Amino acid sequence: xxxxxxxxxxxxxxxxxxxxxxxxxxxxxxxxxxxxxxxxxxxxxxxxxxxxxxxxxxxxxxxxxxxxxxxxxxxxxxxxxxxxxxxxxxxxxxxxxxxxxxxxxxxxxxxxxxxx
Amino acid sequence: xxxxxxxxxxxxxxxxxxxxxxxxxxxxxxxxxxxxxxxxxxxxxxxxxxxxxxxxxxxxxxxxxxxxxxxxxxxxxxxxxxxxxxxxxxxxxxxxxxxxxxxxxx
Numbered sequence: 071x072x073x074x075x076x077x078x079x080x081x082x083x084x085x086x087x088x089x090x091x092x093x094x095x096x097x098x099x100x101x102x103x104x105x106x107x108x109x110x111x112x113x114x115x116x117x118x119x120x121x122x123x124x125x126x127x128x129x130x131x132x133x134x135x136x137x138x139x140x141x142x143x144x145x146x147x148x149x150x151x152x153x154x155x156x157x158x159x160x161x162x163x164x165x166x167x168x169x170x171x172x173x174x175x176x177x178x179x180x181x182x183x184x185x186x
Numbered sequence: 187x188x189x190x191x192x193x194x195x196x197x198x199x200x201x202x203x204x205x206x207x208x209x210x211x212x213x214x215x216x217x218x219x220x221x222x223x224x225x226x227x228x229x230x231x232x233x234x235x236x237x238x239x240x241x242x243x244x245x246x247x248x249x250x251x252x253x254x255x256x257x258x259x260x261x262x263x264x265x266x267x268x269x270x271x272x273x274x275x276x277x278x279x280x281x282x283x284x285x286x287x288x289x290x291x292x
Contacts, residue, residue, distance in 0.1 A: 114273065114283055114284070114285045114286050115222075115230065115273055115275070115283040116283070117280065117281040117282070117283075129280070131280070165229055165230075170277075171218070171220075171235070171277040171281070172220035172232060172235040172275065172277055173232065174232050174241060174242070176229035176230055176231075177229065178228075178229055179229060
C-alpha cells in the first residue's frame with residue numbers, strides 16, 4: 071500500500087524556519103517525481119515545488135522561490151522541504167504528493183502556522 | 187501563469203441527480219487537465235487526468251471532457267459520498283488549480 075506521511079509542521083514566528091519531511095513507503099520511491107502542494111485554511115490548492123526522481127531537476131512557485139528548498143534522500147525514502155524566511159501567507163497545510171503533472175497519491179498533510 | 191476558473195462556486199444537487207462542473211483556462215492547456223475531489227480534513231483525490239481518463243479505482247459515474255480552454259466534469263448520478271469540493275488543475279505549464287466547486291446536498 072502506498073503511504074506518504076508528512077511531519078515537521080507547527081507554529082513558527084514570521085522570519086523563522088521549519089523543515090518538513092515526507093516518509094514514503096509501499097512503492098519504489100527513487101523511481102518517482104515528487105511534489106509539495108499547500109492549502110491555506112479554507113482556501114484552494116497551490117503547487118509549491120517539484121523534484122525529479124534523481125533530484126537533479128527542481129522547480130519552485132514564484133511565491134516561495136529563494137526561501138524554500140526541496141530535496142530528497144532516495145536511500146531513506148524521504149522527501150523534504152526546508153522553509154526559511156517564513157511569512158504569514160505561508161500558513162497552510164502542506165501535502166507531499168507523488169508523481170509529476172497529476173499526483174495520484176497524497177499524504178494527509180502537515181499544518182504550518184506562521185504567526186507571532 | 188495560467189488561471190483556471192471554475193463554475194459554479196457551489197452546486198446544489200439532489201442524490202441521484204446529474205452534476206455538471208465547468209473549468210475554464212485562461213489559455214489553451216491542450217488535454218493537460220486533471221480533476222480532484224476533496225472532502226473536509228482529507229487530501230485531494232485524483233479523479234481524472236488527460237481531461238477524460240479516469241484514475242485507478244474511480245467509478246464510471248465520473249467522466250471528464252473538453253480540450254483547449256473549456257472542460258467539464260460530470261457526475262452522472264450523485265451518491266452520498268460524492269458531496270465534496272472538486273478542483274480542476276492544469277499541467278500544461280507550471281501547475282495551477284481552479285478555486286474549486288463545492289457540490290452540496292439540495
